[in-house]
Amino acid sequence: MNKFHSIYKSLLSEFGPQQWWPADSQYxxxxxxxxxxxxxxKNVEKAIANLKKAKALxxxxxxxxxxxxxxxxxxxxxxxxxxAARLKLLTEKFIEIKRRNALPSREExxxxxxxxxxxxxxxxxxxxDLPYFVIDSYTKRFCAHHKLFNGKEYDDYREFFExxxxxxxxxxxxxxxxxxxxxxxx
DNA sequence: GGCCAGGACACCA
DNA sequence: TGGTGTCATGGC
Numbered sequence: 001m002n003k004f005h006s007i008y009k010s011l012l013s014e015f016g017p018q019q020w021w022p023a024d025s026q027y028x029x030x031x032x033x034x035x036x037x038x039x040x041x042k043n044v045e046k047a048i049a050n051l052k053k054a055k056a057l058x059x060x061x062x063x064x065x066x067x068x069x070x071x072x073x074x075x076x077x078x079x080x081x082x083x084a085a086r087l088k089l090l091t092e093k094f095i096e097i098k099r100r101n102a103l104p105s106r107e108e109x110x111x112x113x114x115x116x117x118x119x120x121x122x123x124x125x126x127x128x129d130l131p132y133f134v135i136d137s138y139t140k141r142f143c144a145h146h147k148l149f150n151g152k153e154y155d156d157y158r159e160f161f162e163x164x165x166x167x168x169x170x171x172x173x174x175x176x177x178x179x180x181x182x183x184x185x186x
Numbered sequence: 187g188g189c190c191a192g193g194a195c196a197c198c199a
Numbered sequence: 200t201g202g203t204g205t206c207a208t209g210g211c
């Protein structure tokens with residue numbers, strides 16, 4: 001068992017299973033992935049609750065909302081003007097993906113304005129169950145703290161995790177969630 | 187009452 | 200490629 005695996009086990013015993021991503025649908029994961037950018041999850045929950053209350057948490061409904069309406073609904077998540085515009089763009093991509101009945105590529109998600117690497121990987125992993133390890137600011141601190149890796153670029157970290165762990169979607173999901181939980185405590 | 191969150195992008199040198 | 204400004208609300 002390598003160092004990654006033993007740390008994982010201790011995180012799991014300390015914090016318990018995180019069961020990410022909390023959502024009622026695949027599309028809700030996509031929405032949450034965008035809204036949570038540099039934003040406390042509590043605020044994202046408020047925005048998603050607003051969308052549900054307005055019965056707007058569905059791709060076609062988001063597209064049909066006036067931009068100002070959408071802005072008001074997602075306001076608690078912050079950066080709401082940017083996010084409203086970008087959520088519509090991402091939703092168009094989501095519809096296209098579902099229409100062709102195929103899995104999304106990382107490249108096409110990254111081509112959507114407002115979707116960077118972490119958001120793309122979160123969607124690939126948590127919405128589409130594809131084995132991409134999500135890297136965030138906590139993950140880099142985590143690596144430094146445990147002297148696991150001292151890289152620079154996002155993809156260096158991602159490839160390091162992916163080559164150090166068994167290629168398991170449930171493991172990727174849980175490990176990233178546990179790192180975030182760890183990050184909140186330090 | 188300030189600090190910051192489950193980032194991304196534009197612009198500059 | 201590296202550094203900095205911008206976007207913005209709400210929790211603690």
